[in-house]
Structures are given as C-alpha cells and as structure tokens.
Amino acid sequence: MTSSDRYDVVIIGAGPVGLLLSVCLARWGYKIKHVDNRPEPTPTGRADGIQPRSLDLLRNMDLKRQVMAHKPAKVYEVAFWDPSAGGGGIRRTGNWPSCPKFIDARYPFTTLLHQGLIERVFIDDLSKNGTAIQRPWTVSGFENNGKDQEYPVEVNLDHANGEGHETVRAKYLFSGEGARSSVREQLGIKIHHKDPISHVWGVMDGVIKTDFPDIKLKCNIHSDHGSIMVIPRENNLVRLYIQIASSTDEGFNSAKTATQAEVQTSAKRILQPYHIEWERVEWFSVYPIGQGIAEKYTLDHRVFMGGDACHTHSPKAGQGMNTAFLDAQNLAWKIHLVESGFAKREILHSYEEERKLIAETLLAFDAKFASLFSSRLPSAGEVHAGNKVEDGIQQEGSGEETEFVKVWKSSCEFTSGYGVAYNPNVFNWDENHPAKSPLFNPPGTKLRTGRILNPANVTRVIDANVVHLEQEISTNGSFRLYVFGGDPDQTRNAIADFSNGLTKKRSFYATFQRPDIAQVSHHEQHNPHSLFFTFCTILAAARSKIDIANTVPEVLARYRHHVYADDVWDPRVPDAKASAHSKMGLDETKGGVVVVRPDGYVGCIVALVDGSGTVDALNDYFSAFTSKPVGNREVQAQL
Numbered sequence: 001m002t003s004s005d006r007y008d009v010v011i012i013g014a015g016p017v018g019l020l021l022s023v024c025l026a027r028w029g030y031k032i033k034h035v036d037n038r039p040e041p042t043p044t045g046r047a048d049g050i051q052p053r054s055l056d057l058l059r060n061m062d063l064k065r066q067v068m069a070h071k072p073a074k075v076y077e078v079a080f081w082d083p084s085a086g087g088g089g090i091r092r093t094g095n096w097p098s099c100p101k102f103i104d105a106r107y108p109f110t111t112l113l114h115q116g117l118i119e120r121v122f123i124d125d126l127s128k129n130g131t132a133i134q135r136p137w138t139v140s141g142f143e144n145n146g147k148d149q150e151y152p153v154e155v156n157l158d159h160a161n162g163e164g165h166e167t168v169r170a171k172y173l174f175s176g177e178g179a180r181s182s183v184r185e186q187l188g189i190k191i192h193h194k195d196p197i198s199h200v201w202g203v204m205d206g207v208i209k210t211d212f213p214d215i216k217l218k219c220n221i222h223s224d225h226g227s228i229m230v231i232p233r234e235n236n237l238v239r240l241y242i243q244i245a246s247s248t249d250e251g252f253n254s255a256k257t258a259t260q261a262e263v264q265t266s267a268k269r270i271l272q273p274y275h276i277e278w279e280r281v282e283w284f285s286v287y288p289i290g291q292g293i294a295e296k297y298t299l300d301h302r303v304f305m306g307g308d309a310c311h312t313h314s315p316k317a318g319q320g321m322n323t324a325f326l327d328a329q330n331l332a333w334k335i336h337l338v339e340s341g342f343a344k345r346e347i348l349h350s351y352e353e354e355r356k357l358i359a360e361t362l363l364a365f366d367a368k369f370a371s372l373f374s375s376r377l378p379s380a381g382e383v384h385a386g387n388k389v390e391d392g393i394q395q396e397g398s399g400e401e402t403e404f405v406k407v408w409k410s411s412c413e414f415t416s417g418y419g420v421a422y423n424p425n426v427f428n429w430d431e432n433h434p435a436k437s438p439l440f441n442p443p444g445t446k447l448r449t450g451r452i453l454n455p456a457n458v459t460r461v462i463d464a465n466v467v468h469l470e471q472e473i474s475t476n477g478s479f480r481l482y483v484f485g486g487d488p489d490q491t492r493n494a495i496a497d498f499s500n501g502l503t504k505k506r507s508f509y510a511t512f513q514r515p516d517i518a519q520v521s522h523h524e525q526h527n528p529h530s531l532f533f534t535f536c537t538i539l540a541a542a543r544s545k546i547d548i549a550n551t552v553p554e555v556l557a558r559y560r561h562h563v564y565a566d567d568v569w570d571p572r573v574p575d576a577k578a579s580a581h582s583k584m585g586l587d588e589t590k591g592g593v594v595v596v597r598p599d600g601y602v603g604c605i606v607a608l609v610d611g612s613g614t615v616d617a618l619n620d621y622f623s624a625f626t627s628k629p630v631g632n633r634e635v636q637a638q639l
Helices: 016-027 051-061 062-066 116-127 181-185 260-270 320-339 345-374 378-385 403-416 486-502 579-584 614-621 630-636
Strands: 004-014 032-035 074-076 077-083 092-097 110-112 137-144 153-159 165-175 191-193 199-210 218-221 226-232 238-248 276-289 293-294 303-305 388-389 391-395 457-460 466-468 478-487 533-539 563-565 593-598 600-605
Touching: 004 016, 004 137, 004 153, 016 032, 016 466, 032 137, 032 153, 032 238, 051 062, 051 320, 062 116, 092 630, 116 238, 137 165, 137 181, 165 181, 165 320, 181 303, 199 260, 218 260, 218 533, 226 260, 238 260, 238 630, 293 345, 320 345, 378 614, 391 533, 478 486, 478 579, 486 614, 600 614, 614 630
Parallel strands: 004 032, 004 165, 077 218, 165 303, 478 533, 533 563
Antiparallel strands: 074 110, 077 092, 137 153, 153 165, 191 293, 199 238, 199 276, 218 226, 226 238, 388 391, 457 466, 457 563, 478 593, 593 600
C-alpha cells in the first residue's frame, strides 16, 4: 500500500456532521478521504433549522455570510393558534419570541434554509482546501487491525453501483451516515430507544397560496382536527408538519402512512377557517416520532460516530443539524490536539462523555416536547396566566404554571444552543480537577466552565473598530486566552509578571512554541508564537488611553490585533464602567484570565495577580492533558 492510500481520517457520509468535521480538519492540514453514497448533495427535504448558537459557529468559521447569501427565512417569533370557542376553526392566542431576550444571543432568531444549500457551502469550502466528496461510494467493511501502527484502521470502500473498490488505511474512521449507519452495525453498537413510538407525522415542503396570516412565522397550531407546525423557508417555500396518527387513536399503528393528497386534506381541515392550496410540492414524507441513542459513540477511539448515527429524535424542535454540528466540532479539535502532538490520546475519551450527555438531554426534552405538541397544548392565553412576558423576557406570574410553560422555560435556552453545558473534566475545571490553585474561579465570576463564553463588545485598539470579542479568534484549533487586564494603572505589575511567566522555559506557552517561529510572518495575527494558543488582552480603559507599545508587555503586544479597550456600553450591564469585564463577572480593576477551549466553551477562570501565581495555575491546568509536562509537573517528573 502506497502513501497515497493512507489518510488521516476517512469520513463516511456527507451530511451536516460529516461535512463540518471534514471542513475543520481539511483547513487544519489533514488528509481526508470523504465518501458519500448519494450521487449528489441533498436535493430536497431533511433538516432546515440553524439555531442562534450554530449561526455563531458558522460565523466563527467564516461561513455565515455564504449561508445567508441564500436569503433564508429568519424566525423571530413563534405564534400559537388554538381552537376557537364554539367550533369556529382556529384563532391566534399568542406569540412568543423565538429566542427570548434573557438569552444573550447575537442572532436571536432561527435561520431556516434547505439542508442541501447548507451542504454546498461546506463542499465549496472543502474544495478550496483540496478535498472533494467521492460519490457515490460507501464503506463495505473496516478493521482496526494494527498492521500499520500509525494508520491502524483498514477501510474497504465500494462504488455504490459496483464500478470500483478501494482499500485504504487511516488513523481514524468516522461515520456520519445517519440513522442507518453501517459502521454502527458492524461495530455491534445498539440503539437504545427511550419510548415506544406514539405519534406519526407527515412533513411537506412546498409553495402555497393561503390567507392564513402567520404563514411567515413559525406556528404551533392545534385544532379540533389535529395539529400542524408551520416553518417558513427560503424562496417562498413553507414546511408543514401535519399530525397523521396518535397512540390515543383507536387501532393506532406506528407504521401508518398517508398519501400526499390525504395529508393536504388534513391540513385544510386543521387550518379552517383559512384556506390553503399548493402551487407545487417539493418534498413529502411520513415518519414516526421516536427517540433513540447509541449505547456508545466509539469502541476503540479510532472509529467514531456522530450525528444521527448516534441519536435520533423528532425534527420539530429543530435540533438535528445543530447537534450534529457540535458533535463534529467537538471531535475535530480533539483529534487535532492529539495528532499535532499537543495533547494526550486519552482526551479522545471526552468526545463521547461530552456529546452523549448533550444527546441524552436533547432526547429527554424532545420526548416531552413531541408528546405535548401531538396533544392539545394549552392556549397561549392559558400560558400567559402562568408566565407573563414583558419586552420578550419571561417574568414569573401569579398563575399556576402549565406543563407546557415548564417545558418551554426549561428548554428555550437549550434549544437555542446556548444552554449546552459540559460536565467537569480535564478541560472544564472544578474543585476536583488536578490543578488546585486557589486562584481558580475568583469570587464574583459569572462564567461557568463547560459553558459558552459570554458575548461582549469591545474596541479593537489598533484600528478603533468596535468588535464582538468572542468572534475575534476564528475556529483554528487553538485555545483562546483572554487576559482581562482590569485598570492598567493598577495591574501593570500583574500583567508584566504574567508575561514574564509565559516566557519561562517550563511554561505551557514556551513548551509548545512554534518550531518555525523565526519564519512566522509579521502579519500573522492569531498564532505568532504557538499553534495551540491565541491571546487577547482587554483593558478597562478608553481606547485613547491605551498605547500598545507602552501599555502592553512585548509578549502580548505581538498580538497587536488582539488588544482591546473595554469602553463600549452594554445595556445588559448599564452601570458598568467596563462592560466586558462586568459581563464575565471579573473585577473591573483587577481583571482575570479566561481560558476558552477551541470550540468556544470556557475551560477555566483564573485571578490575575502579581507574581507567578496566575501562570502557575495555568501550567497546572494545561498539564492535566498536554502531551509534555509543563510547569511544576516537569520538575516533579524529573525527581
């Protein structure tokens, strides 16, 4: 077998999870073999909802603009419709914000766009990095046989029409094949189904003509004739989810189906007194609602699965593609840290630990949501009796909360993507972490490890641009260290000591210095010293008071494009003098250091103090998973 038959990763399936994984790894220089058993990208149907947090991710990958160029629908509100009194059809009973204001979202809406168009955005990016999808090909077998220690997985690939066969070796094999994953089947990994199927729904994409007034909003419609969910789409398309059968029906059969005409007739009954007709139907399908999760995501940490190969659920909550994106991103940066020599191979165990937890949370929510949606929900008037909304922000009311209110309140942060929370582990510090410095988690911090970094607006000193701090470092596989420097007149010594500590021989920073540092371009913004770290310095001062050369030590000044003034007012902390510091819960005078993982989730928060304490704490944090000992642990290893 020649070197041309060896790949870093072989990816099976070119849906959202496989494509995002492929894009990340191809950008970071890995050799990818990516196959899909379809002759072309998704032509119709499938997923269509991009939640606010996922839009953040796409922007951080510089792909948001390409997605929005397709002019997707943007849903800011959800409308509720319920039966009218006296049997007069349906009436609107209320509206809710799609992403309530208590969620600090850059993009407080759901973006709705055909999955095939999203796939093409990824495919175009792959082509720029020398990777193409090989179609129509699929995996016919694989084995982690160890015949080649560097490329231990042997993969057999076949053309879908029997026109060719290839055998290749890979460091990793990834299945993004969907719910019918052949890789999962060969591994013998079972899908555990949470509950028996209790509802059957039809889904139809089409261009419609109607006098229904909320056709451009997401709508939950309940009538005496059944239920519909309305999802507006791009190019005048509308997706309708239409209830076909329920376990409460006499003689219920989970295998029940319906014709397109039958589903259209049902929709017309449900929408009365409004009229609806179809100018054309682009896609139609019937599906049962069930929640399932794979018992394992990997057996050997060489062959992995993600997306629908690991978890299946109803599509109405708009979570499938979004969960797949985060599966892929989570695995991508961990493979990158291992294969680039930065982290121990054991960190790959955290992929399943973190992502299966999120899938289990999703399935628990989805089972309850699907059940509520498939039965009659309380009217929005009833909802408001238990939960008032003022200016889009939920307020506690005096009425008794309905079950729907409880589900909505507990889930809207999660479904937006901002409620994803990973448990403590080597990346997400808590008191049981090997790093034991008292400087971790300084009093008052609002950040939580394993949660996304709070968004903040700051002024970039070098060009006076007001920017979104959390977006300033692109998805490049590096840890992001945010040095909130407080008042520079008060923290000058602490910042100087911090910078000096970074340059010491045994520091995490010096240990993983770039081998080509002498050849690094003057214009390199993110990784001039190390491929594993990028530094941002945020000072609680007006931009006019910050002179990078004289205010910021040389090590941090090299990141001149990442020096910021915390001088932008924020309505969420109206009384703060330094809004970004305040939104993180860091002292506006003393500051602190926030370590953010390559996927944007907070790893640890450390107080900024005089002396070596801050860097010592960071050395201990990173040494829990780095491939080389750093800080005091290096000394201990030599004794």
